[in-house]
Amino acid sequence: MSSTALQLRYRGPSNKQGTITVDANIPGSLVSFVFEQELKIDAEKIQILTGYPPRPIDLELTLAQQGFKTGQPVTVVLNNSVGVVKQGHTDGKYVPPCDPRAHCVLRKVPGDDSCMFHAVAYVLNNKSRTMGPSYRSRIAEIVAAHPKKFTTAYLGKSNMEYCLWIQDPGTWGGAIELDILSFLTQTEIVAVDKESRHLHKFGGGEGYKTRAFVAYTGKHYDALALSSTLGGNGLEGDDQVLFNSEDEVAFKKMSLMQS
Numbered sequence: 001m002s003s004t005a006l007q008l009r010y011r012g013p014s015n016k017q018g019t020i021t022v023d024a025n026i027p028g029s030l031v032s033f034v035f036e037q038e039l040k041i042d043a044e045k046i047q048i049l050t051g052y053p054p055r056p057i058d059l060e061l062t063l064a065q066q067g068f069k070t071g072q073p074v075t076v077v078l079n080n081s082v083g084v085v086k087q088g089h090t091d092g093k094y095v096p097p098c099d100p101r102a103h104c105v106l107r108k109v110p111g112d113d114s115c116m117f118h119a120v121a122y123v124l125n126n127k128s129r130t131m132g133p134s135y136r137s138r139i140a141e142i143v144a145a146h147p148k149k150f151t152t153a154y155l156g157k158s159n160m161e162y163c164l165w166i167q168d169p170g171t172w173g174g175a176i177e178l179d180i181l182s183f184l185t186q187t188e189i190v191a192v193d194k195e196s197r198h199l200h201k202f203g204g205g206e207g208y209k210t211r212a213f214v215a216y217t218g219k220h221y222d223a224l225a226l227s228s229t230l231g232g233n234g235l236e237g238d239d240q241v242l243f244n245s246e247d248e249v250a251f252k253k254m255s256l257m258q259s
Contacts, residue, residue: 006068012039012076024068027134029059030141035076044186049075060134098240098250102226104257106215107236115221116173116214122223123212123241124185136167139177142184150180173221178202178214188245191216192224192254199255211245213254224254 004024011017012035022034032043039046048057050072057074058066109118109132118132125131140163143150147159155162155176165171175191182189182203188211191200195218213224225239243250 004064005070006063006072007070008068009071009073010035010038010076011073013041013078022063024064025062026141027060027062027138028057028066029138031057031063033142033145039076041078042186045078047077049077060131097247098226098243098253099228100249102228102240102253104253105225105227105239106257107223107225107239109222111220113170113172116177119214119221119223120173120178120181120189120212123214123225124181124187124189127236127239127241133169135173135177135181136169136171138184139180140164140167143180149183175200175202182206182208186210187212187242189214190251190254191221192257193218194257197255209245211243211247211251212241213243215257224257226250226253 005021006024007019007021009017009019016039018038020034020038022031028048031048032046035041035046035048036043049055050057050068057063107122107127109115109122109129112118114133114136117135118129120135121128121130121132143155143159143166144163150159150162152158157165166173166177178189178191178200179202183206186203186208188201188203188206188208190211190213191202192198192213192215193200194215200216215222215224223241225236225241226243227235227239229235229238240250
């Protein structure tokens with residue numbers, strides 16, 4: 001066994017038990033995809049708990065950083081954050097309809113080579129201002145894990161070449177990466193072209209229950225949110241960044257944003 005390989009004992013839904021082998025250097029978010037193969041349950045529908053009392057593993061840190069040891073027990077439970085939309089709700093997770101009085105606000109992100117990742121992190125990772133670059137490795141991991149989906153024809157280069165390429169900090173993210181991130185997070189991502197007002201949907205038609213928006217100028221991405229605060233300046237904590245995918249009020253407000 002590799003020095004970085006860990007064997008984790010798990011108890012899953014329907015009292016299924018077993019052992020999986022994972023790399024101690026992968027982040028907690030990717031362990032879900034290992035269990036997806038093991039338990040035949042979509043990664044986005046499960047939550048992994050460890051310790052006593054049981055607590056969710058940290059999705060951003062590697063297992064090594066969290067002190068995982070070989071033989072450590074984990075419990076895999078169904079995460080009810082994905083469900084059927086009912087009047088602004090999903091089963092187990094509230095996705096509120098937007099406030100009809102809210103207005104669209106642009107939340108600027110750094111104009112570096114990772115601007116798309118920064119924008120996505122803001123709308124998908126609880127308004128994060130730091131986690132954008134981590135999406136590069138997450139994209140590489142999920143692409144490597146699904147070679148039949150992410151083919152040379154889809155990526156424009158071989159699966160292995162792409163996985164190395166996207167992790168280069170100087171590589172720009174674009175439409176393909178938004179599509180992959182939509183699949184990774186099971187969220188529809190809409191890129192609003194500020195020049196043409198055209199809306200590019202990624203993950204549309206896949207049945208995802210939540211939707212997020214980013215703005216695109218042709219050279220740069222920023223995050224989009226709805227704010228109920230007059231002016232919406234400096235009050236990022238009040239931003240709504242995730243929406244019910246059937247909330248057409250939010251969709252219309254975003255599509256009519258000022259360039």
